[in-house]
Amino acid sequence: MRYDAEHKQKTREKVLKAAAKAIRADGPHRVGVADVMSKAGLTHGGFYAHFTSKDDLIAAAIEQMFDESRIRMARETEDKPPREALRSYIDFYLSSGHRDARQTMREEPCCFS
Numbered sequence: 001m002r003y004d005a006e007h008k009q010k011t012r013e014k015v016l017k018a019a020a021k022a023i024r025a026d027g028p029h030r031v032g033v034a035d036v037m038s039k040a041g042l043t044h045g046g047f048y049a050h051f052t053s054k055d056d057l058i059a060a061a062i063e064q065m066f067d068e069s070r071i072r073m074a075r076e077t078e079d080k081p082p083r084e085a086l087r088s089y090i091d092f093y094l095s096s097g098h099r100d101a102r103q104t105m106r107e108e109p110c111c112f113s
Helices: 005-026 033-039 044-049 054-077 082-093 096-100
Strands: none
Touching (some): 005 033, 005 054, 033 044, 033 054
């Protein structure tokens, strides 16, 4: 059965989220493909439909993590004068909520404002 491009992209995103969580928890050197695929609810066999190698997965997950950080910074600093923007981002970054949620990936703000 063939899936459309949208399904493939959603599956890739699910794998990237699982990989990013594993990277945050244990570091990139301890990420296992089989474990990531399992946590994404997929089998190890489907991995190569999305990534050429484990290194490709790690690079894509880290890239996504940086993208999410940029989005979060923009959200925290949007429409604020420079000094206030910096203070707002530092307050978020040093918050206990941010510290305690290092293994999660949030697309929307939750408890940090």
